[in-house]
Amino acid sequence: MSSDLDVFVGNTTLIDEEVYRLWLDGHSVAEAVARRLRGGLLEREATSVAVLQSDTRDHYRTFQMLERLLHAPPRLLQQLLFQIPPERQALLVQRYYAFDEALARELLGKKLSKGTKKELDEVSARTGVGIRSCRRQFDNFKRVFKAVEELRGPLAENIQQLFLLPPSLARDYAAIVFFANSRFETGKRRLQFLSFGDFAACAQSMMAHWSQGALAPEAAEPDGDLPKSFLQDLKELKVLVTDKDLLDQHKSLVCSALRGKISVYNELEANFKALSRALVNVGGKLTHARDVRDFFVDLVEKVIEPCRSDKWSPGDLRLFLQHYTAAPRNLPGFRHQALWERYMAAISACLLRMFHD
């Protein structure tokens, strides 16, 4: 006797966290049942496989119906179809938008387009995340991206409001949007040592210090784009490396301050000009979209790698950046101290975060 139709509907919608996890991971009903069986549920509850199948199907149907609403979480709160307690609603949303960092790392800086979606098979193979789950997460990224693309104000806050995500998750999404927007290159071999967390932290400091929202909350431009005028202004900083006098004075100021305080003083003295050139030029290039892509590559190639080969310690780098940023204040004729500090605040934060093995 086979059951053609088998449904269970509660006035309060039942949500089984375990089944939800399996569904989010992209398992089919049969796979989910198999996994639940392996979990020993059968013995614990003294029930039958048929019951487990029926239960899993019910949950899957519910989730499929909920998915439409999960695409716009505020609707989940307003909808009348499913009566779900608020804490459960929050859980549903949070889990739905949670993502695998390995996957996010792969997609960072990529255009969230159909083309990228087609490549998800490979990404899935590389990261070990199920293909269906990959697609769902990709769609999440894209949905969030589309939703906040045109919005003004702080990115993370917008995301938090539109998708009702917890603050930390919203910040991560903001980073993803920021990367997708600026299309930073992250896939190069020499960047492989950086995790999603590193990039997310960098994105956050960049948005925090550079975006218009950081200065004026009612900014005219979306938060995800770096303000054009700011990038334009960065060109002014080139004077620090093009003007020979300034460069020398800068060096002597930094070196005198650091003498005896860092272990790699000699190396610093030798490399200062190269380092400074790299640090300033990274900013100067940001006006060209093509060069923007290389922002992280440049930082790693021209700053982190040399320092690492010279065996700098993170403490050394911190001290150096501190004084390197502060020193121009005492440079005669340098009028861009505010701009310089704003620029270096993000660069320092990024470098410190990225400076590891």
Add this chain to the structure above:
Amino acid sequence: MPGKLKVKIVAGRHLPVMDRASDLTDAFVEVKFGNTTFKTDVYPKSLNPQWNSEWFKFEVDDEELQDEPLQITVLDHDTYSANDAIGKVYIDIDPLLYSEAATVISGWFPIYDTIHGIRGEINVVVKVDLFNDLNRFRQSSCGVKFFCTTSIPKCYRAVVIHGFVEELVVNEDPEYQWIDRIRTPRASNEARQRLISLMSGELQRKIGLKVLEMRGNAVVGYLQCFDLEGESGLVVRAIGTACTLDKLSNTSAFLPACNSPSKEMKEIPFNEDPNPNTYSSGPSTPLKNQTYSFSPSKSYSRQSSSSDTDLSLTPKTGMGSGSAGKEGGPFKTLLRQQTQSALEQREFPFFTLTTFPPGFLVHVGGVVSARSVKLLDRIHNPDEPETRDAWWAEIRQEIKSHAKALGCHAVVGYSESTSICEEVCILSASGTAAVLNPRFLQDGTMEGCLEQRLSWQPGFFSIGSEKGEVDFFPQSQDSSSLLGIEEASPPGCGFCHIPYDELNMPFPAHLTYCYNCRKQKVPDVLFTTIDLPVEAIVVGKGCLIQARLCRLKKKAQAEANATSISNLLPFMEYEVHTQLMNKLKLRGMNALFGLRIQITVGENMLMGLASATGVYLAALPTPGGIQIAGKTPNDGTYEQHISHMQKKINDTIAKNKELYEINPPELPEEIIGSPIPEPRQRSRLLRSQSESSDEVTELDLSHGKKDAFVLEIDDTDAMEDVHSLLTDVPPPSGFYSCNTEIMPGINNWTPEIQMFTAVRVSRLSNINPTNQTLNKNFNDLCENLLKSLYFKLRSMVPCCLCHVNFTVALPEDELVQIAVTAVAITYDKNQALQANKAPTEKSQQRASTDNEEQLQFPLELCSDPLSSQPFSPAKEVLEGASSHTGIPAAQRATSVDYSSFADRCNSWIELIKLKAQTIRRGSIKTTTSLEKASPLAEGYLRHRSVPSGTNSTVSVVKMTPLSFLPGAKITKYLGIINMFFIRETTSLREEGGVSGFLHAFIAEVFAMVRAHVAALGGNAVVSYIMKQCVFMENPNKNQAQCLINVSGDAVVFVRESELEVLPPQPAAAAQPTGAAGDVTT
């Protein structure tokens, strides 16, 4: 022009995209009532339109108000082609017609389309201004309250329980009209939904008129059903129990609370006096007190004039209770006379209630049931549905005569049902024969009423608690003390005592002296359709018991088919009964409550499903075990097999006794003075009263070859039967289940509830099915369904599945459909454990102290919040002016515009004014909230004020098939919810197949019920029931259709834990409005 209906369309949200080009919608709304239609402006290019329409006003008579639903259609404007319908909302405005209920309907309603399901939501505000109508010959019955609840609703008390009301209306089914061939499925579905909505409105109005005729003001236990007879038409029928109810509230401790002018006008004359002159005296002030001051002797003459010889029906069994009653001794005769006098005037002394006020039920005879097989024919004249009426009248007569054969004058827990397959229809009715306390029944007998009312104080309620013997029947006490047999009915066992005469029993039964009082005779087993009486003393816990049965039937046409069905029915009844009896014994129990036997007819088989809750009643004897007897005792291995089986059965009984904590106190036999039944004695076939049901088919069951105690194994079939007995798996630990309101033996409920509906359709795939394999399949289907419920709800453990209601349908040849609706309620395990530690204390225990309290002290509980409420100044002013109109303080407030009525007499003005106030109050509320562009229903505001921990915008609405919510107090009944939906799809696969389709539809139905309740200002539905779920599929065409009919009572509840905090709130809420609304008196 007795009424003005006002509708405002506020906004829409989440509308579907109707214009692919712009991804937007140009929505407008049509509001239709009767033949009048209004339209809003088109709100262009938005999925969240803000119409903020004017008030659309419909001036209609109240007959129309009762019959018609308000129909709201949302459309997409299209310049070039016809406007596309997005969906509809039907709103039943009946709850606005009696002002104790809701004053305004306001909230977000799902926009429903029969093809696409829910498509967005619309915010609507609906109000009704009712004007008084003195016309005595009017056709409307506004103001009569309807309750699905099958007990006296919690914040009311019954003054008089009048009795049975029934009505049916028929019409052609639009689905089968010629026009259906040319119109779209959507149009056809909508025509059907609208027609059924109209018909149920009409039905309710007609029942209301009958209630008014009987001088009642409410219908309790209202059960409305649809018979989809296909070609021959559509029947909507309803039964209920007419009552005169009084609202319990502090302000009117002595006054029945009627704050509706219309109701007032009706109720007063009826309560007071049958005298036609009362209309002149009726409206005079002070109204309510007069109700009591009337002379107490009104209908005495009528009462004493009747006698047993008035019995119009001689039961065909020949053991008439008429004579039996007389022989039974003066007490019984007297009691009978009194009851009879009250019931005599009634055609059918039936009550759809299943729970009664303490003392109402005197004796219970047993289950009576009747079935009849009919061939459907086209209903030629819908206005005079004589054939259907006659069919039911016939069945009811039969029920009545069965009850008489059991020495009973009334039938309680009465219900009716049908099963239709093609042109054959089985009509079934069942109930419990009972002897009732006449005092609740005498309509117009002011003495009874008066005494009842005056004594209906906490003191009265203490009956049945500590006092062993209570002066409960002042009239009967003399006679009983003379006889020395019955010093009133002892609480806790009185209802078990046989109502029939033991020397002249209507059927062979085994009687013993009551194990509780040892004075009266009781049967060995008791079957009933009612809930366990509150005062009943039970041992241990109860459990759900089901008997399941399939019988193959040859496919046949018309009369041959009907004949073969009628021939099968008695056998099915017998087997169902035997199964129930055996399963009951297997659990060591001796009584069944809430018994419901459902026989479903299909094309090639009949299915029987009986559900009941088994308990051990302390008053009845301990059931004997089950003995197995083999036919061929000389075979050694066979003998061994039998003894093995016997051991298994004995083990099961022992295990069950432990599981359900059945350890009755040991009684020395001498005290009982009656033989303990000997299991082996076959000549003493022990059968319950329920077998009267078999008399329908005039089958003498005493010659049956299997009896309840001895199972004879004479062939493989019998072996199978025994096996199937043992396959019933007890629920996993932490779970209990029952199909009654309360689980006997559990009383420490915690507030968490989960109501659910589960539906399964299974294919019986056997090529050559036999009864045995079918039985097994059916049994497995039910057991698996239960198992899956236990698994789903495992997180709620420890919990109890209450009111488990199975319905079986046979939609197609090999398909069986089972639908289950029930509620899981958690209970406190710690308390239960404590009770376990002291089993002696527990062994003799009340059915449910929890429920008992609810029933017995409603007055105190109800009045508490109001009594502690400080009087607001506004209220005092009004009170002075309106002189005891008995309006609850919470409802008194604010402004009036009644001056146009000033030429009428004073008291009139007061009433109208107050009515206007309640209406106005609603409007003030909504307009203020409208300014915030988010009108909220009263209940939502209230709900939000309650710390519920929600920050979501949707208010929580609880649903339960029970009449109460654990840990909560129902403060207001807002009206009946009775909804009928059709859903159809032509893209079944795309919607997730049959399961996906039905899953979504059931969720949608729940959502629409919740939205309506929330819009009425409620936060729960009690006595919820899914009366119909008809599912049809055509997978080849990728199509499916489903019809669902649900009903229940919308209520406002307050958590008991919040009860102390809440009382100041109504006053606080009333004050601002009182200050704003000018008190222009």
